[in-house]
Amino acid sequence: MTRLSVNVNKVAVLRNSRGGFAPDPVVAAKLALAAGCHGITVHPRPDQRHIRGADVTSIAAVLDGAEFNIEGNPFAPPRPGYPGLIELVRRTRPAQVTLVPDGDGQLTSDHGFDGDTDFRLLRERIREFKAEGCRVSLFVDVGCRVLERFAESGADRIEIYTGPYAAAFESGDFGEQLEACVATGRSAIACGLGVNAGHDLDQKNLGVLLTAAPWISEVSIGHALFSEALIDGLAETVHNYLAIIDESA
Structure with a gap:
């Protein structure tokens, strides 16, 4: 069955816009887990x-066996206030690390690894994360043509970037993008990779995707979930997502 991992970044964005400690992403994580999400x-x-x-270590301390997924650019060097992705992984030992090739000034993740990737360096990074006991997932675009090389590099899963699918769904003409997501996932499975999905998934488009691709192992949802939760309440929104996943299974 597909598992739901709730991304609590947006809670931290709201906190940081004002300063101080509220709202607390640790509290949000605990509420989402209490509502039944899987990670x-x-x-x-x-x-x-x-x-x-500090949020990463604090959240890791309250998971009580639920899966922790840390996303980040494996090539971004440490700097004041940011110890680097591998160091955060060593401190918290998440179940999964999702590697994303985003730049420092990027508003949100909007593209995946592709044929221009430095595969030698990627293999080294994957080896480091797996040495810490992590499952490694790579963020990729639909239609990615180097899935086999990612598998050879030691990755366990891919995460399909579903932003274009979600945008097409809003326009009402999403068949081509849905087929592209399904084809990419099937190609990954043929290479021995598991499949996750994420970005702009919401209560309207999630069920359609999972009905077409029931083999998706995990969906990571943050922006839409918390946008909806502002209206409906966090626990109710998590329950709604879990019901969509159950109905699609």
Whole structure:
């Protein structure tokens, strides 16, 4: 069955916009887990504009066996306030690390690894993360043509970037993008990779995706979930997502 990992970055964005401690992403993580989600995702960035290093360790301490997924650029060097992705992984030992090739000034993740990737360096990074006991997932675009090389590099899963699918869904003409997601996932499975999905998934488009691709192992959802939760309440929103996943199974 597909598992739901709630990304709590947006809670940290709201906190940081005012300063201080509220709202607390640790509290949000605990509420989401109490509502039944299967794990928590964070994406600490070097500029610390949302989740920070201290948040990562604090959230790890309250998971009580739930899966922790830390996203980040494996090539971004440490700097003041940001110890680097591998160091955060060593401190918290997440179940999964999702590697994303985003730049420092990028508003949100909007592209995946591709044929221009430095595969030698990627293999080294993957080896480091797996030495810490992590499952390694790579963020990729639909239609990625180097999935086999990612598998050879030691990755365990891919995460399909579903932003284009979600945008097409909003326009009402999403068949081509849905087929592209399904084809990419099937190609990954043929290479021995598991498949995750994430970015702009919401209560309207998630069920359609999972019905077409029931083999997706995990969806990571943050922005839409917390946008909806502002209206409906966090626990109710998590329950709604879990019901969509159950109905699609």
